[in-house]
Amino acid sequence: MSTSAKTFPLWGFFLLVTNSILMLAVILLIWQQQRLTAVVENPLSPNSGTTPDLGPRHQLNYQQWLDILQQEAQVVAQQPPENLSILVGDSLSLWFPPEMLPEDRNWLNQGISGESTAGLLKRLDLFDNTQPEVIFVMIGINDLIGGVSDQVILENQRKILTYLRKNHPQAEIVVQSILPHGDETATWEGREQLLTIPNSRILQLNQELEKTAAKVGVQYLDLYSLFTNQEGNLRSELTTDGLHLNPTGYLVWRTALQIYSNFQVGNR
Structure with missing residues (x-):
């Protein structure tokens, strides 16, 4: 009796790659902890319970942010x-400390505090004329807080x-998973929401978002798994x-961005 060889499915390969990225991220995180100690301790104490100080920019309204x-x-396009x-x-991207972004790349931050998927969709043309190698998208938590349905999101x-x-056919488009929240331990002003x-x-x-990314033909980066504790809440x-x-x-x-960039973009 003969048996036919089974080919390894493409989705299985990408699943292995994703899991490898997550494992490597944890390992590299430990290695980088000492190197970035000064950066971690200076901007904000991990237990301060406050958000980073953006100075006057934090007081801007939505239109001012757009401008x-x-x-x-x-400037980047020129x-x-x-x-x-x-x-x-949204604010998670906005407050990413510039000094903590991977150093081997130039970064343009297009985050706005409180942004929703509908709001982001209307302003994507702001950076149409730029020539990015990679675009990292994270959006959706404010929709959930605002009561928007999963289908609309x-x-x-x-x-x-x-x-x-x-509009960016030469760029790698990467949608990142929506992060969890702290559940009962949350102290954010909108805790009840x-x-x-x-x-x-x-x-x-996020599981549906990963499927959506595959259908559109873009990459999906699972950060959710890196940020959850055993109860499934934000660590x-x-x-x-x-x-x-x-x-x-x-x-x-x-660390996840660095590993993704080194592995995925470096092998394009």
């Missing part, structure tokens, strides 16, 4: 830097990714208030 992001994107990566999203995500894929959103729902939404040592990240949380994120 600044457009101006910054125009003088295109090498190895450009763009962060797109996923449809908006699909439109966002489709737009970026069409957070408690109405089970982290199990965020996990399921307390990585957050200021159960929603936003402290420097240690950004160190975890940085």
Whole structure:
């Protein structure tokens, strides 16, 4: 009796790659902890319970933010830097400390505090003329807080990714998973709203988001697994208030971005 050889499915390969990235991220995080100690301790104490100080920019309204992001994107478009990566999203992206982003790339931050998928979809054209090598998208938690349905969130995500894929054909488009929250340990001012959103729902939404990314033809980066504890909630040592990240949380994120960039972009 003869048997036919079974080919290893493509999705299985990408699953192995994703798991490897997560494992390597944890290992590299330990190695980098000492090297970035000064950076972690200086901007914000992990237990301070406050968000990073953005100075006058933190007081801007939405339109003022749009104007600044457009101006910054125009400067980048006029003088295109090498190895450009763009962060797109809400306050989690906005507050990413510039000194903690991977150093081998130039970064353009297009995050706005409180941003939703619908809001982001309307302003993607602000950086149309830039020439990024990679665009990292993280968006969705504010939709959940605002009571938007999973179906609407996923449809908006699909439109966002489709737009970026069409208008930046040479770029690697990477949608990142929505992060969990701290559940009962959260101290954020909107804690009651957070408690109405089970982290199990965020996990399921991320699973659907991964499928959406595959259909559109973009990459999916699972950060959710790096930030959860055994109960499935945001790890307390990585957050200021159960929603936003402290420097240690950004160190975890940085490590994942660094490993992704080195592995995926370096082998394009």
